[in-house]
Amino acid sequence: MSTGVRNSWQDVRKYVRGQILNLTYRPGDKLPRDEDIARELNCARSTVHRAMRSLAEDGIIERRRKAGTKVNPDPVTRATLDIPITRIEIESRGYTYRHQLIESRVLKAAPAHLVRPSTTDAIPVCHIRTLHLADERPFVFEDRWVSLQTVPEIRDVDLAEISANEWLVHNRPYSNCDVEIFVDRTTDTEARIMEVLSGTSLLVLERTTWIDAAPITHVRAVHAKGYRLISTDRQARP
């Protein structure tokens, strides 16, 4: 367990991770200093640092200057969800994609969704409702508000041709995104559009995106029955 030919940072990562997995170090335990690990594995401190930073980013260890490194005493299950453009998601499942613009209307003032506590002014918005279909069956219904202050050009976009979802992703990068996932009883309108019984509970994703403090868009996406969100596993499986 010493002076092996481990020299890549990924090997160092595996080595430390292995010691955590095999309970050599348990949650809350202090790990050796980077320098000591470097000497033990016969590599540079910067290489160990690289490995440790990766483990810290994944929430496996905690690092603090002077205090040193310890195994995270309260590990959380960290799941990463990649939410692609709806068209891509539908097509990658082998279905034929189509979207239907149900409504696109300009409003003088936005509802509370788009407004952060700090912002008090009334923002003009575009209210867009779109149904995404997979093989002609309702897949996702989007109820979206777009800030015309941040994205005035959206007025000129033919949203029947390209969905607001896709246009925004390709034309308005954001700096921040809030996501909430929950179950909600569909409204009568939503139920009709999604072709389910009125009052059926469906999975809802609400997202708000921002450029710094300026809101771009808020969307409530109601997903068809049976939809599953699946986490992307960052670690390669052997």
Place this chain on the structure above:
Amino acid sequence: MSTGVRNSWQDVRKYVRGQILNLTYRPGDKLPRDEDIARELNCARSTVHRAMRSLAEDGIIERRRKAGTKVNPDPVTRATLDIPITRIEIESRGYTYRHQLIESRVLKAAPAHLVRPSTTDAIPVCHIRTLHLADERPFVFEDRWVSLQTVPEIRDVDLAEISANEWLVHNRPYSNCDVEIFVDRTTDTEARIMEVLSGTSLLVLERTTWIDAAPITHVRAVHAKGYRLISTDRQARP
């Protein structure tokens, strides 16, 4: 826009990110070589590299050797969910936590959940059902299988004292975790335990954890009505 005193990698990151946000570079566009950015900002290539790697990890840019760096042409909304120990989650909301062990039983063979395609053998498991309460109201109902091959010690744990959830998190680190999130109609038993009408649809999180190829546990966690999963925003907000 040149030779400023930007020299930390986070400044470089902000600089490049700013250019993407202000549409200087749009999705699919090629960015300059690290070396050129370094010269422009008057810093070392390694500093630019550090910044670019961070952007690549966040899915904002794509890097390929020789081909160079480009803005991700198909950005995805990347949401990170931190799923803490249920007790911590309940207590951090200001409720009083209690859990109730409903069943703990040893089975000779696991149901399909715990078995990856490759594994064909029958695995002995412990089947544990636990209700977590917040202020004495049902919060999460866990239906869990634990592999006795990987975690034989769990037989000796007093699961009425410490929940399987908490014990496992503190005693069995995992290398891989699959998470699925969906809406499901509760079974009659689940509905009774969660104190909802039979057939009510609730939010379900299913997780499976592994040490390499060896399964540790699979859990179906049925969440109370009104539960919301909220993403943790990695970027600091100004």
Place this chain on the structure above:
DNA sequence: GGTATTATTATGTAGGCACATAATCTGAAT
């Protein structure tokens, strides 16, 4: 014209050095 081989090149990694930074620890002063 197509195909295999060989440069070329942008990113990735390893190592080393110096110094910055943030906790912690120590010890002096009250």
Place this chain on the structure above:
DNA sequence: ATTCAGATTATGTGCCTACATAATAATACC
């Protein structure tokens, strides 16, 4: 004993060099 100031120290950053690696681009060959 408590508080405050300064020393200590483990991690964090920046810069540099050299080399590895994976793609692409260029070339030679048939």
